[in-house]
Amino acid sequence: MTTETLWTLATVLVFPGGLFALVLGLALKGVERRAIARLQRRIGPPLVQPFYDLLKLMRKRTLIPDTANAFVFLAVPVAGLASMAVAAGMIPIAGFFEPSPLLGNLVVLFYLISIPAVSLMLAGSASGSPYGAIGFSREMAIVLAYEGPILLSLVSVALYAGALTGQPVLLNLTEIVRYQQQHGAFLFDPWMWPALLTYLCFIPANLGIAPFDIPEAESEILEGPLVEYSGPPLGLMKMMSVTKAVVVLGLGIALFFPNGPAGLAGLLVFIIKCLVLVLAVSLLKAAVGRMRIDQAVLFYLKWPELLGFAGLALAIARF
Amino acid sequence: MKSFDMPVGPLHVSLEEPMYFRIHVEGEQVAGIEITAGHVHRGIEYLTAKRNIYQNLALIERVCSLCSNSHPQAYCMGLEKIAGIEVPERAQYLRVIADEIKRAASNMFNVAILAHIVGFESLFMHVMEAREIMQDTKETVFGNRMDLAANVIGGVKFDIDEAGAAYVIGQLNRLEPILVKEIIPLYETNASILSRTRGVGVINREQCIDYGLMGPVARGSGYAYDVRTAAPYAVYDRLDVEVITYPDGDVWSRAMVRLREVVEAIRLMRLCLRELPEGPLTAGPLPFIPAGEAITKVEAPRGELIYYLKTDGTDIPARVKWRVPTYMNWDALEVMMVGDRISDIPLIVNSIDPCISCTER
Numbered sequence: 114m115t116t117e118t119l120w121t122l123a124t125v126l127v128f129p130g131g132l133f134a135l136v137l138g139l140a141l142k143g144v145e146r147r148a149i150a151r152l153q154r155r156i157g158p159p160l161v162q163p164f165y166d167l168l169k170l171m172r173k174r175t176l177i178p179d180t181a182n183a184f185v186f187l188a189v190p191v192a193g194l195a196s197m198a199v200a201a202g203m204i205p206i207a208g209f210f211e212p213s214p215l216l217g218n219l220v221v222l223f224y225l226i227s228i229p230a231v232s233l234m235l236a237g238s239a240s241g242s243p244y245g246a247i248g249f250s251r252e253m254a255i256v257l258a259y260e261g262p263i264l265l266s267l268v269s270v271a272l273y274a275g276a277l278t279g280q281p282v283l284l285n286l287t288e289i290v291r292y293q294q295q296h297g298a299f300l301f302d303p304w305m306w307p308a309l310l311t312y313l314c315f316i317p318a319n320l321g322i323a324p325f326d327i328p329e330a331e332s333e334i335l336e337g338p339l340v341e342y343s344g345p346p347l348g349l350m351k352m353m354s355v356t357k358a359v360v361v362l363g364l365g366i367a368l369f370f371p372n373g374p375a376g377l378a379g380l381l382v383f384i385i386k387c388l389v390l391v392l393a394v395s396l397l398k399a400a401v402g403r404m405r406i407d408q409a410v411l412f413y414l415k416w417p418e419l420l421g422f423a424g425l426a427l428a429i430a431r432f
Numbered sequence: 433m434k435s436f437d438m439p440v441g442p443l444h445v446s447l448e449e450p451m452y453f454r455i456h457v458e459g460e461q462v463a464g465i466e467i468t469a470g471h472v473h474r475g476i477e478y479l480t481a482k483r484n485i486y487q488n489l490a491l492i493e494r495v496c497s498l499c500s501n502s503h504p505q506a507y508c509m510g511l512e513k514i515a516g517i518e519v520p521e522r523a524q525y526l527r528v529i530a531d532e533i534k535r536a537a538s539n540m541f542n543v544a545i546l547a548h549i550v551g552f553e554s555l556f557m558h559v560m561e562a563r564e565i566m567q568d569t570k571e572t573v574f575g576n577r578m579d580l581a582a583n584v585i586g587g588v589k590f591d592i593d594e595a596g597a598a599y600v601i602g603q604l605n606r607l608e609p610i611l612v613k614e615i616i617p618l619y620e621t622n623a624s625i626l627s628r629t630r631g632v633g634v635i636n637r638e639q640c641i642d643y644g645l646m647g648p649v650a651r652g653s654g655y656a657y658d659v660r661t662a663a664p665y666a667v668y669d670r671l672d673v674e675v676i677t678y679p680d681g682d683v684w685s686r687a688m689v690r691l692r693e694v695v696e697a698i699r700l701m702r703l704c705l706r707e708l709p710e711g712p713l714t715a716g717p718l719p720f721i722p723a724g725e726a727i728t729k730v731e732a733p734r735g736e737l738i739y740y741l742k743t744d745g746t747d748i749p750a751r752v753k754w755r756v757p758t759y760m761n762w763d764a765l766e767v768m769m770v771g772d773r774i775s776d777i778p779l780i781v782n783s784i785d786p787c788i789s790c791t792e793r
Contacts, residue, residue: 153557243438243457247774250460323551324624327775335444402624403551405775406460 121202121213129210129363130202137384138355139163141362141391148395163355170348178341180241189239190342190349193232197356200225204363205290207371208379218284222364223267226319229357230256236350237338248337251327251406255318258413263315265421269308270299270368273428286364290371300370304431308424309369314417316365320358322394324404362390435463440777442471447781448545449788451762455769455777462769462777467762469792476793480752485511485585485721488749496790497578498541499756501534502732503739503790504583507752509665510741511585512715514724522711523587524666525704529600530574530582530590531666531730532697532704536607537566538733539648539690539697542785543619546687549778550628555618562610569603587714597705604698611698616691619684629684633768633780636681643764646757647735648689649784653681659731671700683776683783690785721747734758734785756790 124130143160150157177183203212203222230252237249274283274292283289299305318325342350366386373382404412435458442450450471456464476495480488493504505527512519519527544559567577574580574590582588592600619625635645640653650657658675660668676692678685723745729738735757742751761784768780 149553153554154561155557243436246436247438247457247460326551399554401552402547402555402622402628404624405628405773407773408627 125202130198134201134356134359138359152399173344175344182239185239189236193353196228200360206383207373208375233338240341244340258410259318262417262421266308266311269424269428276431298370307420311421323398324401473792484747498538499732500579506730506739508583509728510726513726515721517586526588527666535733536694536697565607633683644760652686654679758791
């Protein structure tokens with residue numbers, strides 16, 4: 114193996130994918146839980162509670178229900194987590210980290226981001242529980258609803274960045290980040306605001322946050338796809354979901370506001386941006402109730418879709 | 433989408449008590465429902481025939497925690513009727529206070545759970561925090577947060593002196609603005625709540641009467657039946673109770689009836705505390721209770737609660753039998769649920785405020 118392959122492997126397993134993304138994701142989860150508790154005038158768990166929870170899950174026994182398809186049931190969490198580790202390795206951190214070109218571009222990242230949703234769907238249907246089946250159908254409905262807008266948002270950024278750098282389309286995330294560092298973030302460019310808003314709409318649905326926590330609605334279908342999971346596989350599912358939070362927030366930061374100082378300070382700025390986003394998400398989660406699946410799908414097919422097309426039109430108009 | 437059967441319960445996060453629904457689902461819609469009860473049957477009616485009337489008072493209070501004042505009250509009223517005991521006026525007023533304080537706390541609990549089921553945890557916390565004012569009041573006045581032990585045969589066990597009355601009024605003054613200015617407007621206008629509860633679990637007035645529905649469920653469908661006005665007990669005939677009705681018969685209407693009834697309960701408690709007459713708390717030593725029969729009914733937080741009592745001249749009642757509002761209300765779940773979505777099932781079940789332990793005793 115060449116040094117480049119080894120280095121790529123390290124970015125996926127240790128930093129910023131794998132271990133780093135996991136630790137950051139768990140810490141962000143802790144912050145979210147505490148922030149929501151404070152908004153509800155509760156004390157809330159300690160910040161390290163998600164770490165304790167994960168450790169406890171990892172030491173428990175794995176139960177596989179008789180009705181489940183054991184192979185799919187166990188393979189799905191691993192696939193989901195692996196996809197997220199790779200995706201986290203592809204997120205550039207301005208001034209601190211540039212992902213290996215071996216891993217691929219924005220298109221690959223887009224596909225990787227949809228793998229956890231597919232994992233949840235498979236998990237739901239493989240568990241053999243009716244709640245899992247309902248979770249499966251809900252997850253599928255909501256994925257179909259938000260996949261369109263997020264794709265439009267990513268394509269808008271790629272086209273816009275391409276137009277500005279004189280290429281037809283710029284799919285290399287590192288170069289998108291580099292361009293913004295030199296010429297100012299897309300966050301402050303009104304031409305990109307529809308795409309930005311589309312991306313912001315996508316975050317709660319993808320992370321399963323109220324009002325879009327429908328596939329895992331605890332008080333309705335007992336966490337849907339996760340209902341039969343226990344022990345380490347459940348731990349892997351939790352790891353997948355916290356890493357996904359880092360990937361989705363990190364991608365948003367890279368696409369719209371990557372700017373930061375060079376060196377270790379750049380990493381700190383990245384973490385602070387993640388924290389700000391998590392606090393905003395907590396505020397949303399504390400302020401609304403859950404939608405019904407038909408309402409959520411209708412919402413995504415209406416507003417974010419419209420915004421996505423507006424963003425795309427603006428990006429094309431810039432040529 | 434294919435059709436399948438989905439179990440809800442006996443243990444389910446959104447059911448407070450064990451109850452088993454087998455729900456036939458087509459796609460996302462409910463096509464049929466089968467209710468299996470009996471998970472918390474404890475044989476309490478049988479036990480009442482094994483204990484004397486005083487022991488039964490303690491037993492009956494423990495049938496259910498949320499209606500734990502209505503049961504002993506109806507039981508005491510039955511014995512008072514058989515023995516011809518005149519309950520002193522002060523005790524009658526105090527009984528109303530105990531009744532209304534339980535109603536306020538119980539209704540707020542149910543409405544809070546609605547927010548929890550909708551996934552609106554902040555609102556759930558807020559309503560529970562407001563309810564805590566009532567819980568504190570109960571603990572201070574009665575020494576207990578749930579089982580008040582307020583009633584004895586021929587009167588009440590507790591007293592509210594001037595300082596106590598000032599304290600209760602202070603607590604009511606704390607609760608009322610939160611309820612009227614924050615919680616009720618929130619339930620009336622919040623998009624999260626409205627979009628999930630309006631037009632869900634509808635039952636109309638005619639079906640209500642056919643199924644014999646009771647309490648806030650019937651009043652939410654515009655059927656103005658309330659034992660407190662239809663057959664006043666204690667001193668309800670003097671208090672001019674307002675019967676709150678909403679016309680639409682959906683989950684939201686039932687929640688609004690409950691919330692408005694809390695406001696009404698606050699008004700009744702204030703009125704009782706102001707007009708509380710002087711006098712004894714009980715009718716004195718218990719006279720001989722002859723053989724006889726009595727039927728009494730009270731308005732529990734969930735609706736009409738009927739007690740049948742038969743004595744045979746001994747200190748052990750020959751038969752104690754009661755009918756609780758949930759018994760009729762849960763049958764109507766079928767009407768409410770069919771055609772609605774899976775995500776609405778817990779909401780609809782909660783909207784009848786089922787009290788399983790009362791019903792299955």
